[in-house]
Amino acid sequence: MTATSATQLRSPLYLTKLTTRDLDVFYGDKQALFSVNLDIRKNQVTSLIGPSGCGKSTFLRCLNRMNDVIESCRVEGKITLDGEDIYREGIDVVQLRARIGMVFQKPNPFPKSIYENVAYGARIHGLAASRPELDEIVTSSLQRAGLFEEVKDRLEEPGTGLSGGQQQRLCIARAIAVQPDVILMDEPCSALDPIATARIEELMEELRENYTIVIVTHSMQQAARVSQRTAFFHLGIVVEEGETPQIFTDPKDPRTRDYITGRFG
Amino acid sequence: MLLPLTALLLGLTAAAFALGRGRALAVVQGNASLLHSRPAYYGQWVALWCALPSFALLLGWLALEPSLVEQQVLSGASQEVRGLPAERLELFVSNARALAEGGVTSTVPDDDLIAASERARRVTGAGRWLLSGLVVATAIGGLWGARRRVSRELRARNRVERIVRLGLAASSGIAILATVGIVLSLIFETARFFALVPPADFLLGLEWSPQTAIRADQVGSSGAFGAVPVFAGTLLITVLAMLVAVPIGLMSAIYLSDYATPRVRAVVKPLLEILAGIPTVVYGFFAALSVGPVIRAFGERMGWDVSSESALAAGLVMGVMIIPFVSSLSDDVINAVPQSLREGSLGLGATRSETIRRVVLPAALPGIVSAVLLAMSRAIGETMIVVMAAGLAANLTANPFEAVTTVTVQIVTLLVGDQEFDSAKTLAAFALGLTLFGVTLTLNVIALSVVRRYREEYD
Numbered sequence: 001m002t003a004t005s006a007t008q009l010r011s012p013l014y015l016t017k018l019t020t021r022d023l024d025v026f027y028g029d030k031q032a033l034f035s036v037n038l039d040i041r042k043n044q045v046t047s048l049i050g051p052s053g054c055g056k057s058t059f060l061r062c063l064n065r066m067n068d069v070i071e072s073c074r075v076e077g078k079i080t081l082d083g084e085d086i087y088r089e090g091i092d093v094v095q096l097r098a099r100i101g102m103v104f105q106k107p108n109p110f111p112k113s114i115y116e117n118v119a120y121g122a123r124i125h126g127l128a129a130s131r132p133e134l135d136e137i138v139t140s141s142l143q144r145a146g147l148f149e150e151v152k153d154r155l156e157e158p159g160t161g162l163s164g165g166q167q168q169r170l171c172i173a174r175a176i177a178v179q180p181d182v183i184l185m186d187e188p189c190s191a192l193d194p195i196a197t198a199r200i201e202e203l204m205e206e207l208r209e210n211y212t213i214v215i216v217t218h219s220m221q222q223a224a225r226v227s228q229r230t231a232f233f234h235l236g237i238v239v240e241e242g243e244t245p246q247i248f249t250d251p252k253d254p255r256t257r258d259y260i261t262g263r264f265g
Numbered sequence: 266m267l268l269p270l271t272a273l274l275l276g277l278t279a280a281a282f283a284l285g286r287g288r289a290l291a292v293v294q295g296n297a298s299l300l301h302s303r304p305a306y307y308g309q310w311v312a313l314w315c316a317l318p319s320f321a322l323l324l325g326w327l328a329l330e331p332s333l334v335e336q337q338v339l340s341g342a343s344q345e346v347r348g349l350p351a352e353r354l355e356l357f358v359s360n361a362r363a364l365a366e367g368g369v370t371s372t373v374p375d376d377d378l379i380a381a382s383e384r385a386r387r388v389t390g391a392g393r394w395l396l397s398g399l400v401v402a403t404a405i406g407g408l409w410g411a412r413r414r415v416s417r418e419l420r421a422r423n424r425v426e427r428i429v430r431l432g433l434a435a436s437s438g439i440a441i442l443a444t445v446g447i448v449l450s451l452i453f454e455t456a457r458f459f460a461l462v463p464p465a466d467f468l469l470g471l472e473w474s475p476q477t478a479i480r481a482d483q484v485g486s487s488g489a490f491g492a493v494p495v496f497a498g499t500l501l502i503t504v505l506a507m508l509v510a511v512p513i514g515l516m517s518a519i520y521l522s523d524y525a526t527p528r529v530r531a532v533v534k535p536l537l538e539i540l541a542g543i544p545t546v547v548y549g550f551f552a553a554l555s556v557g558p559v560i561r562a563f564g565e566r567m568g569w570d571v572s573s574e575s576a577l578a579a580g581l582v583m584g585v586m587i588i589p590f591v592s593s594l595s596d597d598v599i600n601a602v603p604q605s606l607r608e609g610s611l612g613l614g615a616t617r618s619e620t621i622r623r624v625v626l627p628a629a630l631p632g633i634v635s636a637v638l639l640a641m642s643r644a645i646g647e648t649m650i651v652v653m654a655a656g657l658a659a660n661l662t663a664n665p666f667e668a669v670t671t672v673t674v675q676i677v678t679l680l681v682g683d684q685e686f687d688s689a690k691t692l693a694a695f696a697l698g699l700t701l702f703g704v705t706l707t708l709n710v711i712a713l714s715v716v717r718r719y720r721e722e723y724d
Contacts, residue, residue: 066612071526098614108605111628120623121613171609178613 015042017182017212018063023077025058025067032058034236035077040182045204045213047223047244050233051264056216059233060184063214064100065093081182098125101175105187107167109159109174114151117159117170118142121178137177145173146203165196172203176211183207185215189222201226220260224248232256270323270397274404278316281408285311288415302422310421313428314411319404326396330388334362337384346377361385451702454695461689462490467696469493473659473670475679475690490693492700494661498669499645499701502580502655505665506644509584511637514591521592522599523607523621534596541589545649552582552654564666574656577665583650590640598632599625631716638712642705648673672701 018040025033033055040046040063048056058067065086067073079086086096098121109117118138121127128134138155142148147169151162159170168188175183185204189197204213204226217223223230224244231241232253240247240256251257258264286308293299300307338361339347339354346357357378360370364382366389372378415421459467470491517537521530557578564571602625610620626633648671656668657678679694686692 064612066608069608069611094614094616096614097612102608102612104605104609104612106605108603108609110606110609110624120610121615124613124615124619124623174609174613 014044016040017042017082018214019078019080020059020062021078021080023059023062023075023079025055025062025076026074027070028072032236033062036238038231038238038241040212040214041229042212043208043210044228045208045215045226046229046231047227048214048216048231048233049218049220049223049259050239051259052218054233055236056233057186060186060214060216063182063184064097064102066097066102068093098178099180100182100184101178101180103168103171103175103183103185103188106191107164107171109162109167109170111158111160113156114142114159114162114170115155118173118177121174125178127177127179141173141177142170144176144207145169146199146206147173163196165192165199168192168196168200169203172200172207176207180211182212182214185213187216187218190218197222220248232259234259267327270400273401274316274319274323277319277401277404277408278312281315281411282308282312284408284412285309285415288412289421292415292417299417301418301420306421306425307415307419309425310419311408311411311415313425315404315408317428318407319400322403323396323400326392330392333392334358334385334388337388338362338381341384342381343377346381357381362389365389448699448702451695451699454692455699457687458689458692458696461692462696466490467492467693468700471661473675475675475693488689490689490696492672492697494659495670495672495675495697496700496704497661497663498576498655498659499671499673501576501663501665501669502583502651502671503641503644505576505580506583506587506647507637507641509581510587510591510640510644513584514588514636514640515595515633517588517592518595518599519621519626521596523617523625534593537589537592539589540586541593543586545586545647548582548586549649549653552578552650556582557654560666569666571666572656572668574654574668575666576655576669579651579653579655580665582654583644583647586647586650587640587643590643591636594636594639595629595633598629598636601632602628634712634716638709641708645701645705646673648677652677672697 016039018038020036020038023033023036023038024031036055036059038059048059050056061067062075062079063086067075075087081096081099085091110120112120115138118141119128119134122134122137128137139148142151147166150166151157151170159167162170168191172183172188189200192200201222204215207213215223215227227244229242230244230247232239232247232251232255234255240251240253242252247256248260251260286304288311289300289304289307290297297304335358338358342357346354349357356371358381360372360374360378361381362368362385363370364374364378365385370378374382467490470489471493472489472491473494474489476488517533521534521537525533553574557573557575560575560578560581561571561573606624606628607620610624611617615623651671651674655670655674657670657674658668659670659675660667662669676694676697679690679697684691
């Protein structure tokens with residue numbers, strides 16, 4: 001906590017997008033997260049690192065309430081998006097997920113054409129009144145995801161026919177098309193080769209201007225490259241959180257130091 | 266005689282396995298890792314050498330024996346017997362064979378027959394003793410020869426696996442051959458039918474009345490073989506059944522796969538599948554005795570003219586019967602759609618129902634179509650329910666309250682009872698069968714090509 005207040009003093013010009021307070025998550029009887037308090041800053045990339053099973057994906061899936069799908073999952077505590085409690089009674093999960101997009105570990109394009117993949121979210125939320133408007137949304141989303149030049153001549157071909165890296169950028173375009181505020185990425189590069197990974201990392205840097213990004217990653221180099229802030233999870237608790245350079249060069253907690261230097265995990 | 270021989274061969278085969286395995290271990294003084302294959306493979310290899318040639322010899326003899334017997338019986342027969350017409354000659358041969366084996370004959374045996382049976386006994390008696398000796402010798406020879414060839418370098422596993430692969434290929438070949446045989450038999454009998462009734466009359470005729478007079482002076486018609494009303498009846502009942510089964514089956518599949526909790530699913534799915542286990546005869550009298558009267562009573566109250574045997578009763582009950590086909594198979598394919606696609610859709614803010622309608626169902630479409638096709642071929646082939654609930658009258662109608670009949674029901678009625686196999690009435694069954702086969706095959710091909718065009722691939 002002292003680290004956080006120190007950075008606040010140094011750079012007061014930021015806005016908090018998402019906050020969690022005393023967040024506990026249970027799967028049945030097993031507790032997966034213990035009293036997590038974390039602030040996610042607007043227009044920054046926040047990376048969540050930690051060994052497998054430490055709760056970072058669980059945390060990510062709480063932010064857009066994807067854990068609701070899992071029957072045995074129970075969430076306690078408070079998560080706010082722009083100051084509004086997203087687990088409050090009467091909140092519309094559909095609206096929430098439209099504001100918080102998600103990109104998954106394995107590229108999961110729908111078995112539809114490239115165009116339809118991107119148009120999907122816009123259609124269900126009624127974002128386009130006419131076909132030209134929809135075309136515009138699809139084109140600009142693909143452009144912002146850095147995929148348009150590669151696919152502009154084959155928008156009607158199936159999205160599943162693209163390469164892994166292209167598929168993942170298609171999934172990002174699909175998420176952007178809904179015009180979210182936040183994009184959650186759950187190990188988005190773990191199924192990709194280094195070149196496709198570099199392409200996605202570049203993209204994150206560009207997207208940061210307009211979106212708030214939270215990324216779960218197993219690659220500490222990736223966290224160091226793309227994020228401004230990093231949180232280290234271990235056994236369901238946040239061990240340390242702070243500015244990325246500080247976490248990687250001068251960790252305060254011995255467990256963070258051990259993980260970063262490769263002593264475990 | 267055959268039973269002990271078979272038992273003996275099986276015993277020899279078992280012994281061959283043990284001997285082969287033992288020999289392999291003996292060759293390397295019990296150090297199995299020096300062998301090319303695991304010891305059991307040497308056992309299997311020797312056992313195969315023992316069993317395959319001897320059983321092949323046995324089966325070959327059994328296939329040849331009848332013609333040998335016939336040849337023997339006829340070769341010494343008198344001029345009088347040889348002059349008999351073909352059917353009588355056949356009877357003579359089977360009588361001689363029955364007498365030779367101590368069975369019952371259809372006539373009091375005369376000298377001719379007794380002499381013939383003696384000749385038949387030469388083949389079945391002495392011949393079989395000779396055969397048994399030969400078969401056992403082959404088995405032992407195979408065993409001995411194979412056992413001697415067991416060595417460290419012998420590639421027993423590869424050889425056994427090649428034979429197993431041939432066996433597997435032969436099994437699938439049998440299924441294909443059976444289909445070809447069925448189709449060929451249909452084609453030949455249908456050709457005979459079309460020699461009596463012009464194909465155009467059969468395919469385009471609007472009247473179905475297959476009763477023909479056996480003798481020229483009998484009362485009765487010359488028969489009308491227009492198959493259109495029969496096929497129309499099949500179509501009507503199938504459509505009714507699918508109207509019941511597809512929506513209900515599909516919706517219950519969606520409920521089971523995407524809404525039901527695991528506990529509900531574990532109870533409901535087996536219960537639904539019980540429906541598939543009820544014999545169709547039971548459905549038949551349920552349709553005829555319970556559903557039919559209810560429909561008629563309802564129709565009377567509404568002032569409609571409803572016959573007590575109606576296409577509607579049969580169609581409704583048949584629809585219920587095939588619900589589990591649609592629901593269970595669709596449930597499986599819907600479940601096979603990756604969870605990641607559902608999460609992708611939900612993550613974009615789609616509701617559950619949008620996710621199912623726009624992502625899950627399109628992805629599962631090929632499987633759902635094949636489930637529906639399977640259900641449809643059940644509906645087309647179903648006979649019992651229609652016999653009991655929809656009647657036998659070949660009405661050309663689209664009114665579900667009237668009695669209709671279907672192709673399968675007509676095939677049954679044409680072939681039930683004593684039949685002569687050269688009348689148009691009997692042969693019509695084969696023509697109906699072949700046409701039905703053609704129709705369902707066409708439907709399948711069309712549906713598959715439609716699916717291929719619209720399928721949405723996921724990996």
